[in-house]
Amino acid sequence: MNGTQRTWDGTKPRLLRLVACAVAAIIALLVAAAGVTAHAPDPIFSGRWNQNQALQFAWRSGSVPATGYQTAIKAAAADASATRGSQAATFSYAAGASNLIGYGVGATCSPAGIACFTRNAPTSFTMWMREQGHRFDWGSLRWCQAYTTWPDGCYDVENIMLDEFGHVEILNHHSNYTNLSDYTDAVVQTASRPKPQTGWSAHAFGRCDVASLQLQYDMQGWGAKYSTCLDLVTTLALGANAGYVGYGGTVTLTATLKVANNSTYSRLAANPVALRYVTLERRAAGTTAWTSVGAMSYGSTSGTYTKAVQLTTRTEFRAVFRKPADEGLRAATSPTAVVAIGP
Amino acid sequence: MLESRWLRWIGTGVIAVVAVASVASVAIGAGPRHWTPQACVDEAGDRAAAARSAEPASLGDLAREAWFRLDPRLDRVGALDGQRLAVGLDGERSSRIMDLPPESFAAGPFGRIVLVGTDDGATSRLRAIDVAGQCSWDLGEETAVIRRATIDPGGRMVYEMRVDRATRADLGIWSRPLDGTRPAEPFLEPIGADERFGPTFSTEFAWERSGAALAVQSCGEVACRTRVVDPDSGTLRALAEPDLGSLVGLDGERLVTYAACPGLPCPVVSTDLSTGARSVLADAAATAVLVATPDGPRLVHEAFAGAGIVLTSVTLDGSSASDLGPVPEGLRLHATPEIAGTSTRVGSGWVLLSPDGRLPDTGPNARTQLRHVTDGTTVQLDEVSR
Numbered sequence: 001m002n003g004t005q006r007t008w009d010g011t012k013p014r015l016l017r018l019v020a021c022a023v024a025a026i027i028a029l030l031v032a033a034a035g036v037t038a039h040a041p042d043p044i045f046s047g048r049w050n051q052n053q054a055l056q057f058a059w060r061s062g063s064v065p066a067t068g069y070q071t072a073i074k075a076a077a078a079d080a081s082a083t084r085g086s087q088a089a090t091f092s093y094a095a096g097a098s099n100l101i102g103y104g105v106g107a108t109c110s111p112a113g114i115a116c117f118t119r120n121a122p123t124s125f126t127m128w129m130r131e132q133g134h135r136f137d138w139g140s141l142r143w144c145q146a147y148t149t150w151p152d153g154c155y156d157v158e159n160i161m162l163d164e165f166g167h168v169e170i171l172n173h174h175s176n177y178t179n180l181s182d183y184t185d186a187v188v189q190t191a192s193r194p195k196p197q198t199g200w201s202a203h204a205f206g207r208c209d210v211a212s213l214q215l216q217y218d219m220q221g222w223g224a225k226y227s228t229c230l231d232l233v234t235t236l237a238l239g240a241n242a243g244y245v246g247y248g249g250t251v252t253l254t255a256t257l258k259v260a261n262n263s264t265y266s267r268l269a270a271n272p273v274a275l276r277y278v279t280l281e282r283r284a285a286g287t288t289a290w291t292s293v294g295a296m297s298y299g300s301t302s303g304t305y306t307k308a309v310q311l312t313t314r315t316e317f318r319a320v321f322r323k324p325a326d327e328g329l330r331a332a333t334s335p336t337a338v339v340a341i342g343p
Numbered sequence: 344m345l346e347s348r349w350l351r352w353i354g355t356g357v358i359a360v361v362a363v364a365s366v367a368s369v370a371i372g373a374g375p376r377h378w379t380p381q382a383c384v385d386e387a388g389d390r391a392a393a394a395r396s397a398e399p400a401s402l403g404d405l406a407r408e409a410w411f412r413l414d415p416r417l418d419r420v421g422a423l424d425g426q427r428l429a430v431g432l433d434g435e436r437s438s439r440i441m442d443l444p445p446e447s448f449a450a451g452p453f454g455r456i457v458l459v460g461t462d463d464g465a466t467s468r469l470r471a472i473d474v475a476g477q478c479s480w481d482l483g484e485e486t487a488v489i490r491r492a493t494i495d496p497g498g499r500m501v502y503e504m505r506v507d508r509a510t511r512a513d514l515g516i517w518s519r520p521l522d523g524t525r526p527a528e529p530f531l532e533p534i535g536a537d538e539r540f541g542p543t544f545s546t547e548f549a550w551e552r553s554g555a556a557l558a559v560q561s562c563g564e565v566a567c568r569t570r571v572v573d574p575d576s577g578t579l580r581a582l583a584e585p586d587l588g589s590l591v592g593l594d595g596e597r598l599v600t601y602a603a604c605p606g607l608p609c610p611v612v613s614t615d616l617s618t619g620a621r622s623v624l625a626d627a628a629a630t631a632v633l634v635a636t637p638d639g640p641r642l643v644h645e646a647f648a649g650a651g652i653v654l655t656s657v658t659l660d661g662s663s664a665s666d667l668g669p670v671p672e673g674l675r676l677h678a679t680p681e682i683a684g685t686s687t688r689v690g691s692g693w694v695l696l697s698p699d700g701r702l703p704d705t706g707p708n709a710r711t712q713l714r715h716v717t718d719g720t721t722v723q724l725d726e727v728s729r
Binding site: 137 | 414417419420421422423424446504506511513541542543545547562564565567588589601603604605606608627630647649650678682683684699700701
């Protein structure tokens with residue numbers, strides 16, 4: 001390293017809050033904005049991979065990264081695959097693969113890029129990273145993996161390449177608050193952060209990265225958690241297996257919980273929401289106060305919840321899904337179902 | 344010919360119809376060889392002429408066009424150890440190699456000239472290499488770091504961007520006569536800090552073809568600010584929109600840039616410098632260049648199409664789009680020199696297709712070809728330039 005060079009490591013305000021706005025019309029943003037509060041899912045590019053498409057990459061001949069960088073890039077690929085929280089594409093190294101990742105010589109990034117990519121979903125992608133010591137106006141690029149003891153000001157290859165894999169998936173840069181307090185909500189950021197700034201070593205997609213991947217590629221299962229960067233309206237229906245029962249008879253109530261069928265929810269619209277906590281409430285007909293009957297059991301069909309209740313009087317029921325603290329679903333309460341006591 | 348007088352000359356490729364006798368003096372098949380150019384002995388006026396030599400008017404003119412390629416040279420653990428500059432003429436089958444320090448750049452060609460900046464950690468040196476003349480002359484030395492430089496199309500002045508050696512602070516743009524008759528003097532102030540763009544990663548130059556305006560683009564990690572200066576009057580216009588990215592070219596009042604994208608494909612946008620009005624020239628372009636044609640400038644860009652790449656051309660008002668056909672596998676459209684790290688001049692109306700979008704390190708070869716922007720004609724480069 002040239003001792004006179006300086007790696008920029010000052011505060012790095014989150015840039016380009018307006019990017020998505022101006023480019024939206026051009027690149028066909030499909031972000032589900034409706035129902036989203038402060039934190040929006042990452043903007044996206046056009047063109048999706050197939051769900052769970054296995055994307056393999058190899059090193060570009062003549063521009064092969066050094067072993068330490070290879071390890072970090074493979075780790076980033078594993079990070080992307082493990083933390084996508086959706087059916088987004090997966091990444092893995094395979095000698096001879098046609099998707100090439102290169103280092104240094106021949107990098108065709110813009111002059112300002114420390115790394116870059118091309119994506120041609122669902123066919124191919126490429127990635128590049130600049131060489132250790134590449135000179136920018138602000139100084140010399142330093143990759144942490146080039147050092148035994150990582151110095152302040154270095155960029156973590158694994159973090160930066162996870163950002164690139166996120167781009168390849170479909171993600172554009174996250175739009176942060178002006179004060180950058182939400183920087184860790186996304187790895188896919190306009191301004192990369194060197195050590196030791198907050199978020200510099202994130203090795204998992206952030207919640208707003210995952211939110212967009214879920215919108216674009218759907219959930220890995222109906223019981224999987226929705227990103228807290230989402231704020232999806234849910235619907236809850238309730239039905240009884242009979243309109244009336246005899247005195248002391250048993251009625252079975254079945255609730256169905258779904259993500260609302262909102263066109264802005266892309267692939268998440270009308271998804272069954274399974275394995276959640278749904279409660280059944282009751283009140284005697286003509287009264288106003290609801291009392292809890294208890295948690296409903298998971299039904300045989302995804303997103304359904306059941307509970308059997310013994311009745312001695314005409315009763316109104318409703319199912320309730322309270323907003324979970326750990327995922328981006330809104331609360332829902334079903335319409336009332338009435339079960340009478342029959343002859 | 345209705346060629347725009349403002350079009351920025353992008354210099355993406357070159358061919359020649361025949362291997363003319365003028366290049367016969369160069370060793371055929373010699374391959375790359377290390378080279379230290381001797382000092383030019385010509386007069387100052389000749390130097391200006393070398394820098395403003397006419398653009399190739401026909402394929403037959405291309406054999407003596409200069410090319411360069413700059414590559415990082417890495418040590419065994421992949422750290423930048425220096426830069427390797429290869430230069431040559433398109434009609435040659437050999438190249439001349441110069442090993443440069445890590446902080447180096449090359450720009451051009453400006454006529455026969457490739458501009459080379461090198462920094463040894465204490466001093467920055469700027470040198471003009473007359474590729475056809477196989478000589479060079481020093482333009483100056485500075486204690487500041489000279490990051491980039493350019494020569495105006497008239498071959499009169501050199502403009503250079505400097506940063507402070509210790510702090511890397513922007514020291515602005517400086518200018519000096521190409522003939523060395525005056526020392527460098529300030530031309531354009533350092534660009535101010537703007538948190539929307541962050542620290543400046545790169546500063547690049549681009550000329551309107553006539554030389555009437557110089558675009559100075561300062562890019563953060565993704566978004567760029569552009570200042571367009573009339574070098575004669577000093578009139579300055581600035582464009583600082585954080586959704587705009589790197590420069591494609593300059594044509595009259597139109598500044599053509601990518602959107603601020605982290606990769607490709609990316610939209611290409613034309614911004615009217617007078618009104619700020621924008622038009623989208625391409626929704627999803629990979630490599631994109633501006634090309635002069637007899638009917639005016641056009642944007643030529645790659646577009647992904649299934650497993651392949653096709654070339655598309657459009658006028659700068661977004662009309663008259665035309666399909667220029669597929670790009671052969673293994674070839675890409677040669678990008679602007681700042682991105683490709685290689686460059687040569689081509690005749691009006693042609694674009695260069697080359698392996699990975701860069702000139703090979705021995706210059707144009709059998710795999711490089713030209714495609715005509717208006718009729719889609721493809722010419723095999725090695726068949727016409729040697």
